Amino acid sequence: MSAGMAGKAELDAARLLLARMGISPADLVEAAAARPLAPTFAEYVPVVAGAVSAGTRRAYGSYWKRVVEHWGQRRIDEPTPSEIERLAEYVKTHVVARRNARGGRSAAEHLIAALRCLYRRAVADGLLSEADNPALKVAKPRRLPSTRRALADTRLAEINEVAAATGDDPALDSLLLRLHSETACRRGGALALRPVDLDPDQCLVLLREKGETVRWQPVSPTLMRYLQRHAEQRHTAETGPLFRYRSGQPITYRRYDHLWVRIGEHLPWVHAQQISTHWLRQTTLTWVERNRLRRRPLVRRSFRQRR
Numbered sequence: 001m002s003a004g005m006a007g008k009a010e011l012d013a014a015r016l017l018l019a020r021m022g023i024s025p026a027d028l029v030e031a032a033a034a035r036p037l038a039p040t041f042a043e044y045v046p047v048v049a050g051a052v053s054a055g056t057r058r059a060y061g062s063y064w065k066r067v068v069e070h071w072g073q074r075r076i077d078e079p080t081p082s083e084i085e086r087l088a089e090y091v092k093t094h095v096v097a098r099r100n101a102r103g104g105r106s107a108a109e110h111l112i113a114a115l116r117c118l119y120r121r122a123v124a125d126g127l128l129s130e131a132d133n134p135a136l137k138v139a140k141p142r143r144l145p146s147t148r149r150a151l152a153d154t155r156l157a158e159i160n161e162v163a164a165a166t167g168d169d170p171a172l173d174s175l176l177l178r179l180h181s182e183t184a185c186r187r188g189g190a191l192a193l194r195p196v197d198l199d200p201d202q203c204l205v206l207l208r209e210k211g212e213t214v215r216w217q218p219v220s221p222t223l224m225r226y227l228q229r230h231a232e233q234r235h236t237a238e239t240g241p242l243f244r245y246r247s248g249q250p251i252t253y254r255r256y257d258h259l260w261v262r263i264g265e266h267l268p269w270v271h272a273q274q275i276s277t278h279w280l281r282q283t284t285l286t287w288v289e290r291n292r293l294r295r296r297p298l299v300r301r302s303f304r305q306r307r
Contacts, residue, residue, distance in 0.1 A: 036126075036127065038077040038128060039075065039127070040075055040076070041067055041071045041072050041073075041074060042068050042072035042073060044076055045065075045067065045118065048064070048121045049061065049064060052121075055188065056117065059110065059114075060110065060114035060117060063107075063110055063111045063113075063115075066091060066111065067087070067114070067115065076118070076127065079134055081134045081137040084115060084135060085138055087111065088108040088111050088112055088138070088141075091107050091108055092108040105141045108141050116135040119134070119135045120133075148282045149279075149282060150279075150286035150287065151280070151282075151283045156181065156283060159177065159263055159270065160174065160177055160178075162263050162266045162267060167259070167262055172230070172243065173255075173259050175226055175227070175230055176256075176259070177280065178223055178226070179205075179223065179227070180277055181283070181284060182219050182284070183284070184284035184288075185209060185217070186209050186278070187256055188208075188209055189209040190243060191241060191250075191251065191253070192241070193205065193206075193227075193241070193243065194236075194240060195231040195237070196238045198227055198231075200228060203218055203221055203224050204217065204218055205227070227242065230242065230243070234248060243255075260275065
């Protein structure tokens with residue numbers, strides 16, 4: 001409610017509250033005037049990018065770049081919620097078409113999330129107040145149900161066969177697929193794996209994944225041997241990324257992109273269903289859950305028998 005619309009009772013109550021707090025209306029005006037001039041997006045995006053984690057930069061970097069392209073010389077306190085919605089719609093309709101594209105909804109969602117991250121940092125830095133955060137006033141697009149599901153054993157075997165028989169480094173690709181199938185790890189967990197993270201005595205690997213989670217994951221003795229052999233043959237330092245090309249360079253996310261494109265060329269159903277590494281995670285987690293549920297009734301029966 002504005003001062004012009006506020007009644008005498010509301011104004012009297014506000015004055016009384018300020019008086020009890022020892023604050024005068026002039027203090028509020030001076031505090032607002034003392035706030036530093038907000039920086040432009042071109043100035044502030046590098047500040048935010050330097051303060052967040054590597055994973056956050058990877059997730060939001062391209063969207064911050066798009067914001068700078070459109071609003072680089074504008075101050076961060078200038079865009080309105082309506083302008084953010086228009087930019088999200090623009091990004092949605094101009095998204096780069098990928099295998100798993102779903103009409104640009106994910107791009108719009110990530111743009112809004114990237115701006116929320118930026119504005120949270122601006123609030124923390126005292127550049128604007130929480131109430132002035134325009135990104136919080138823009139709703140994210142509703143996320144569609146995932147199309148991922150567990151793969152049948154025969155389908156998983158086909159994928160492994162193609163990976164082992166094609167490409168310029170089938171040994172590397174087969175090892176990657178084996179790791180994901182056994183551990184249900186994400187791509188980031190595999191890329192962060194180091195030789196020092198291998199515990200061959202207990203057949204455990206240390207995985208560092210999304211949200212800075214860390215877990216020791218059991219693997220088969222066979223997988224452990226191949227991981228050690230890969231590190232030895234590719235001359236990987238103990239604290240360096242384990243998975244490498246024959247040249248010794250560490251692999252990146254692009255290796256996964258090329259791998260699934262190649263598999264899709266040999267297996268049309270992989271391309272049609274947009275199969276990706278995350279499907280292997282879904283397959284393994286589904287298998288684990290099914291086995292857990294199968295064992296539960298057996299435990300109950302054995303308990304009754306003991307009674």
